[in-house]
Amino acid sequence: MSKCRICGGAVQEFFDFGRQPVSDTFITPHDIGTEHFYRLAVGFCTSCSMVQQAEEVARERMFPSDYPYRSSGSSVMRRHFERTARHFLETELAGPDPFYVEIGCNDGIMLNSIGGAGVRHLGVDPAAEAAAVARAGGSRVRVAFFEEATAAAVRLADGPADLVFSANTISHIAYIDSVFAGAAALLAPGGAFVFEDRYLGDILAQAYFDQIYDEHFYLFSVRSVQAMAKRFGFELVDVAHLPVHGGAMRYTVARAGERPPAPAVAELLAQERRRCLAEPSTYKDFATTIDSNCEQLKALLGSLRAEGRTVVGYGATSKSATVTNYCGIGPELIPFICDSTPEKQGRMTPGSHIPIRPPAAFRDPYPDYAVLFAWNHAEEIMAKEQDFREAGGKWILYVPEVQTV
């Protein structure tokens, strides 16, 4: 058993994916043999219930200057963050001369809307190339990992922040105590720290096992975030369930005693109790489902190959690293994956070494089947690629269960 990164309690492992590569490191043939692998295993803390990984990958390996993920590749996510920005401009940032800090701003998908409204702002992100895109969009960005020291430097240079916001990043940070210490150093009195991340409740309900990969060090629930906030001198004062990325939760935390908690906190906690989110048996069932889905996917791909059907992948996601490496799926089963991100095209998936091609390769000619690794963007992708189904093609999904549609 390992020790909980939040409270020091005992962490009970419930699934071991074995040797896995760094999920967002898309390689060239030259890199084969030099890839970094680690043991991807997850467990839950028997004290504070936080779901977390047993081993940590060094942050510089996961988020180098040429980190290839670009948030703005999805029009649904662009709309989501435009709406989110408008919401904060009318609430947390409605006072005189507000200051907005964003942790993990990536290409500026959210930050550019805040800066564009004339609000003082600063993004903090170590991914220099993504940060350059945000800067080209008009935003101010500091290329750095957010932690206590970064926060102190920002506070000294720019003064206190009214809102510290972060999307799909806080759960990536194993050293989260330092992030909370940074938020405490940076926030103005009455300020809020708001973060949204994929939600454990949805991951369990829909068997989204491929949300488990190096970057998702923690899988948050309302219960575990409430305990974590308390431990670090904050209080969870609001929660909102979001439909993005297959199900996410927005958590609002404030300094303890500064804001009364909204009724949604108690409601979601009760829902989590009903859904047995802190029960060991829930994780045992999840582990059984993971193995069953993987077996079925391997069997399906094997029989399609035996029948001489053509199969490709769609979306070179980080999630696909877990699926392809755990299931042993390589170019012999899926000859290529198409992806709209120029930074990924012409490279290969980590560990499984499947070539990545632009979406134009999908139509040239259409395959019989396509495994949708970007299932969280299913609506957007299926609409854009409707000719595929009209030509007789079928999508393969492996969550919540293996099926062709």
Ligand code: SAH
């Ligand atoms: N907020 C965007 C990007 C999420 S990807 C979205 O929701 O789509 C995660 C981002 O967090 C990456 O750009 C990565 O470089 C950044 N990141 C990782 N660790 C960080 C840290 N300690 N401080 C700031 N940014 C970090």
Ligand code: TYD
């Ligand atoms: P995403 O599921 O957001 O992230 P993660 O890597 O965290 O699992 O990644 C979606 C990937 O799918 C990204 O590489 C871009 C690609 N994509 C397309 O190729 N076409 C599309 O229409 C969309 C929305 C995404």
Ligand code: ZN
């Ligand atoms: Zn704990």
